[in-house]
Amino acid sequence: MDVDAFVLANRPTWDRLDHLVKRKRHLTGAEVDELVDLYQRVSTHLSIVRSSSSDAVLVGKLSGLVARARAVVTGAHAPLWREFLRFWTVSFPVVVYRSRRWSVASGAAFYLVAAVIAVWIARSPEVQASVGTPSEIAQLVNHEFANYYSEHPASSFALQVWVNNAWVTAQCIAMSILLGIPIPYILFQNAANLGLNAGLMFEAGRGDVFLGLITPHGLIELTAVFVAAGVGMRLGWSVIAPGDRPRGQVLAEQGRAVIAVAIGLVAVLLVAGVIEGFVTPSSLPTIVRVAIGVAAFGAFVGYVVYFGRRAVAAGETGDIEDAPDVVPTG
Known part of the structure; x- marks a missing residue:
């Protein structure tokens, strides 16, 4: 996979998801739907990068973005007994x-x-x-x-x-x-x-x-x-x-x-x-x-x-x- 081309093609999506995550307390209904859709797409991007590239910096950046987006999407933590x-x-x-x-x-x-x-x-x-x-x-x-x-x-x-x-x-x-x-x-x-x-x-x-x-x-x-x-x-x-x-x-x-x-x-x-x-x-x-x-x-x-x-x-x-x-x- 051409990592540079992949980043160039998908960076707008990542930037948009990052923007929505930062505005999580002020999202409209349409923006919430968009955030969920982008979260799913970027999760797929992360899987592709992990399986096809050794670029640790890119993996780290996408992992952090996906984790923050997941926290917004789910809006809840795992049950206490499960974490214990x-x-x-x-x-x-x-x-x-x-x-x-x-x-x-x-x-x-x-x-x-x-x-x-x-x-x-x-x-x-x-x-x-x-x-x-x-x-x-x-x-x-x-x-x-x-x-x-x-x-x-x-x-x-x-x-x-x-x-x-x-x-x-x-x-x-x-x-x-x-x-x-x-x-x-x-x-x-x-x-x-x-x-x-x-x-x-x-x-x-x-x-x-x-x-x-x-x-x-x-x-x-x-x-x-x-x-x-x-x-x-x-x-x-x-x-x-x-x-x-x-x-x-x-x-x-x-x-x-x-x-x-x-x-x-x-x-x-x-x-x-x-x-x-x-x-x-x-x-x-x-x-x-x-x-x-x-x-x-x-x-x-x-x-x-x-x-x-x-x-x-x-x-x-x-x-x-x-x-x-x-x-x-x-």
Whole structure:
């Protein structure tokens, strides 16, 4: 298809539709009929361009025009239950699934750093001395670490944990604005803290207590952080290397996807907070508490893989339905 000839022949139609959309509150009956007719014609034009041309700029422009015209023509949103269902079966899991390599890499680096720091601290009396006195360290490993999970009422502690974890995750999401560059530092800070406690606990021979208290909630809690980090860094890289699509189009699509992940992770972190508040400090046998954590982690991973893979196969990106392909400029 000759794209230039196609644009030349149909530009008046597109311009007229754009004009009617902008005047949507002041249309006459005849103009409303004209808008519907033009919307159908331009939708056909968009299908032709998508199937016959690789001009991403033209596709983006027509997609935005069709989306705005559709909003005027339909005059209503999809039922709330349908949007809710789509979010949890498409929008959230597909974005997490598409970012899985970034998230897995973030998790692997996190655990590697934590392990190295833990070994370093456990084998270095000099480093331990810089952390605290022997009595302070003994107080931490024998009392404070375990008491942290039980010194407050379970309900208020669960809320406190949820807020704290949401803040760490929100930091990773927010750093996507800066191309994800600060995210490794945020992960390093948390990995260093985990490695410090692990090193002191294992050196004192209380590694079983450490793992028994961290694992139930830590698996899904840290997974949520890794997902946020992976999505944030993926957005940053997409802006740096957008491929053959306009940078604005990629930024708009990925930015909306990041928002979907931020909303979805609120629920994931709520589950982590409930486990940390009610399961971790409970009197249940350690094997049962750990099994609950593993089950929650497995359920989340299975959910993401099942719905994410299915959405990818259907060509979904996690973007909102009928979203413009470019960032609005005015």
